[in-house]
Structures are given as C-alpha cells and as structure tokens.
Amino acid sequence: MSDGGPAVFSLDLGDDLTEMRGWVHEFAASVIRPAGAEWDEREETPWPVLEEAAKIGLYSLDFYGQQYMEGSGLGIPVAFEELFWGDAGIGLSLVGSSLAAVAVVANGTPEQIGEWCPQMFGSPGEVKLGAFCSSEPEPGSDVGAIKTRATYDAAADEWVLNGVKTWVTNGGIANVHVVVAAVDPALGSRGQASFIVPPGTRGLSMGQKFRKHGIRASHTAEVVLSDVRVPGRCVVGGRERLDERLARVREGGRGGEQAAMKTFEASRPGVAAMAVGVARAAAEYATEYAQTRVQFGRPIGQNQAVAFMLADMRAAVDAARLLTWRAAWMARQGKPFTNAEGSMSKLVAGETAVRVTEQAIQILGGNGYTREYPVERWHRDAKIFTIFEGTSEIQRMLIGRAVTGLDVR
Numbered sequence: 543m544s545d546g547g548p549a550v551f552s553l554d555l556g557d558d559l560t561e562m563r564g565w566v567h568e569f570a571a572s573v574i575r576p577a578g579a580e581w582d583e584r585e586e587t588p589w590p591v592l593e594e595a596a597k598i599g600l601y602s603l604d605f606y607g608q609q610y611m612e613g614s615g616l617g618i619p620v621a622f623e624e625l626f627w628g629d630a631g632i633g634l635s636l637v638g639s640s641l642a643a644v645a646v647v648a649n650g651t652p653e654q655i656g657e658w659c660p661q662m663f664g665s666p667g668e669v670k671l672g673a674f675c676s677s678e679p680e681p682g683s684d685v686g687a688i689k690t691r692a693t694y695d696a697a698a699d700e701w702v703l704n705g706v707k708t709w710v711t712n713g714g715i716a717n718v719h720v721v722v723a724a725v726d727p728a729l730g731s732r733g734q735a736s737f738i739v740p741p742g743t744r745g746l747s748m749g750q751k752f753r754k755h756g757i758r759a760s761h762t763a764e765v766v767l768s769d770v771r772v773p774g775r776c777v778v779g780g781r782e783r784l785d786e787r788l789a790r791v792r793e794g795g796r797g798g799e800q801a802a803m804k805t806f807e808a809s810r811p812g813v814a815a816m817a818v819g820v821a822r823a824a825a826e827y828a829t830e831y832a833q834t835r836v837q838f839g840r841p842i843g844q845n846q847a848v849a850f851m852l853a854d855m856r857a858a859v860d861a862a863r864l865l866t867w868r869a870a871w872m873a874r875q876g877k878p879f880t881n882a883e884g885s886m887s888k889l890v891a892g893e894t895a896v897r898v899t900e901q902a903i904q905i906l907g908g909n910g911y912t913r914e915y916p917v918e919r920w921h922r923d924a925k926i927f928t929i930f931e932g933t934s935e936i937q938r939m940l941i942g943r944a945v946t947g948l949d950v951r
C-alpha cells in the first residue's frame with residue numbers, strides 16, 4: 543500500500559498561522575475596512591493607516607520577513623488575504639513596499655537585503671515606502687523590451703540610469719526605488735538587471751500621478767530617471783554576478799532568468815491571495831445581504847437564482863485560495879512551477895475577484911450600484927488583478943507554454 547512517503551496531507555494552518563491570521567483580521571476589520579471608502583474618495587496614500595499598522599508591527603520588514611520565511615509558504619497568502627479582505631486600496635499601500643523588497647530579496651546579496659530592505663519600511667513615527675519600477679510607457683507586458691538604460695561609469699564606480707517608468711506603485715514617493723534597466727539592450731531580457739536607487743538620489747523624480755478606476759488609496763505614478771547616478775554596489779545581485787551572467791549569455795549559453803520575471807514569479811501567489819481577499823469580502827457581504835433583504839415576502843437568498851449565485855461565488859473563492867496555497871507551498875518547498883502553477887493561481891484568483899464582485903453588485907441590486915455600499919468599490923478594485931503583475935492573457939500564455947512545451951505567443 544505505502545510507498546514509504548509521508549502519509550500526512552493537511553490544510554490545517556497550525557497554531558502560529560492561525561494566530562497571525564486572527565491578528566491581521568482584527569486590524570483589517572477594525573482599522574482598514576472602516577477607512578476604505580474615505581481613502582478611495584481621497585485617492586491618496588493612507589499614511590495614518592500605515593502609521594497605525596507600523597505601531598503594532600504589521601507594517602514592518604520584520605512582519606513581512608517572518609511571513610516570507612514561514613516554513614509552509616502560507617504566511618504571505620494568509621496575511622495578504624486578510625488585508626485585502628479589509629480593503630484593496632489600503633491593502634496595496636500596506637504591501638507595496640514588500641513587493642519592492644521581494645525584488646531585492648529574490649536576487650540580491652545578503653548585504654543588499656540588510657542595507658536597503660529596512661529603508662523601504664522605516665519605523666513607527668517615520669514610515670517609509672519602497673517601489674518596484676519595471677513597466678514603461680511602451681513595454682508593459684513585453685518586459686524584454688525595456689528601454690531604460692543602465693551604463694557603468696568605471697572611473698566613478700557608478701551606474702547611470704536614464705529612462706521613464708510608468709504605473710509605479712509608490713512611484714516618486716518611495717524612499718527606495720528598485721529599477722529594472724537594460725545593461726546590454728542587444729541581449730533583450732537577458733541583458734537586464736535591477737538597480738537600487740537610494741533615498742534622495744538626484745535625477746529621480748515623479749512624473750504624472752494617475753487617477754484610477756480602483757485601488758485608489760494606492761499611489762500610482764510615473765518615475766522619470768534622468769542621469770540618475772547610483773553607487774556601483776547598487777546593482778541587485780552584485781557586479782560580479784551580473785558580469786558572469788552577461789558573459790554566459792554572450793557566449794550563447796543560458797543567462798538565468800530575466801530580472802523582472804524572477805520578481806513577478808516570486809510574488810504571483812501573493813498577488814493571487816490579494817484577489818482572494820477581495821472576492822471573499824464580496825461573497826460574505828452578498829451572503830449576509832441575501833439573508834436579510836426581503837422581496838415578495840421572503841429573503842432574496844431563498845430564490846435559487848440568488849442562492850446558486852452565492853454557491854458559485856463561495857466555490858470559486860475556495861478554488862482560487864486552494865490554487866494560491868498550492869503555488870505558495872510549492873515555491874517555499876523549492877518545487878519548480880512546471881505547469882506554471884504560480885500563473886494559474888494569479889489567473890484564477892484575478893478572474894474570480896472580478897466575477898464574484900460583479901455578482902455581489904447584482905445581489906445587492908440598486909444598493910450594490912451605489913457608493914453607500916462597498917461592493918461597487920470592491921468591483922472597481924478587483925479589476926486590477928487581471929491587469930498588473932502580468933495580465934490574465936500573459937498568465938494564460940505562460941501556462942500554455944508550460945503545458946504544451948510549445949513557444950506559444
């Protein structure tokens with residue numbers, strides 16, 4: 543019967559994760575959720591909420607570091623689901639810096655992680671942000687075509703960055719920016735590297751700040767890099783590793799992963815968990831509404847048309863979460879995403895969030911369409927999950943390539 547492998551399969555989170563989930567949920571329910579509508583209207587970074595979170599240690603490198611290192615891999619998905627259950631715009635303000643930190647953690651040296659990641663969070667009373675700048679006005683999905691250039695000035699031991707980045711979360715207001723740039727444009731995506739731009743560096747400025755459809759409490763802006771000079775040690779992973787990699791590629795060998803793609807891969811299950819949080823919020827809200835809203839003398843939830851919608855919503859949320867947990871667990875155990883499981887989680891969770899929040903509006907009827915109720919905001923928020931960190935089409939392309947082995951384009 544047994545092949546000698548472990549007989550245990552469990553989705554039990556265990557005491558530590560369960561306790562952490564309760565703690566984050568409490569903050570999401572008492573601080574984030576009540577502030578959601580206000581910051582959506584203000585379209586500004588909710589600094590007071592970040593401060594509150596910093597005070598209790600929730601907005602801190604320590605907290606995110608612990609969750610990233612958590613043995614099962616579920617620390618981040620569990621925490622992100624709760625934060626985004628509270629509100630996605632505020633949630634993104636709370637986790638945006640951790641996405642930038644991942645760009646350094648995924649490829650950086652221990653010294654770089656130690657020096658720069660803490661500066662992306664600051665401390666209670668002096669909260670700071672980090673930003674990851676990959677997308678450009680022309681290359682969005684096509685990360686390999688990035689035009690921002692990094693050239694090395696050997697005499698000064700400095701890198702010089704020039705280009706324009708766009709749609710950058712925390713762009714221009716972050717303390718530390720991580721910028722993806724082409725070192726050898728002829729090599730396409732394999733000639734790129736990420737660079738840390740320290741606080742206060744001259745030449746980096748904020749361009750246009752975007753007014754958005756959803757997640758409006760999260761700041762999104764252009765970042766203009768004009769002769770930005772950063773110390774030689776600011777190339778993520780170090781100069782030596784970059785030179786070796788470029789040499790390998792020039793000789794026709796494999797040069798490792800693209801800098802930006804590696805960051806996206808590592809962060810996909812986390813982004814999927816954000817979408818699960820929004821979808822769950824909407825499913826729960828619509829369920830409570832359907833139990834109490836009476837038409838034709840009975841709760842609307844007694845109509846199969848409504849109950850079936852609620853059933854589909856719950857099943858979809860749970861399915862998305864299971865894919866998310868699988869991908870996060872695989873990533874933490876070092877199992878390769880042979881069928882693009884990270885992309886599967888992002889694709890299904892993103893599409894689920896859009897569909898479920900739309901169904902929630904339908905169940906709330908006229909109320910659902912007004913700003914008196916949160917579901918219209920959640921629907922606007924949900925749409926981002928089919929777009930950023932790789933659109934749904936890009937996820938399908940990656941899954942398609944993985945499962946067919948063909949060069950699907």
Ligand SMILES: Cc1cc2nc3c(=O)[nH]c(=O)nc-3n(C[C@H](O)[C@H](O)[C@H](O)COP(=O)(O)OP(=O)(O)OC[C@H]3O[C@@H](n4cnc5c(N)ncnc54)[C@H](O)[C@@H]3O)c2cc1C
Pocket residue numbers: 673674675676677680681682683684708709710711712754757762926929930931932933934935936939951
């Ligand atoms: C609120 C917000 C926050 C963001 N935050 C950041 C950030 O912090 N850092 C950062 O670097 N970027 C960020 N982005 C950018 C985001 O990652 C890009 O918008 C996304 O990658 C898509 O690129 P694009 O907008 O240029 O779309 P395009 O690449 O122009 O795509 C447009 C459409 O064409 C489709 N398409 C493109 N290529 C293909 C293909 N090969 N096959 C099939 N369909 C295709 C896409 O799926 C999409 O539907 C953010 C964007 C937003 C809106």
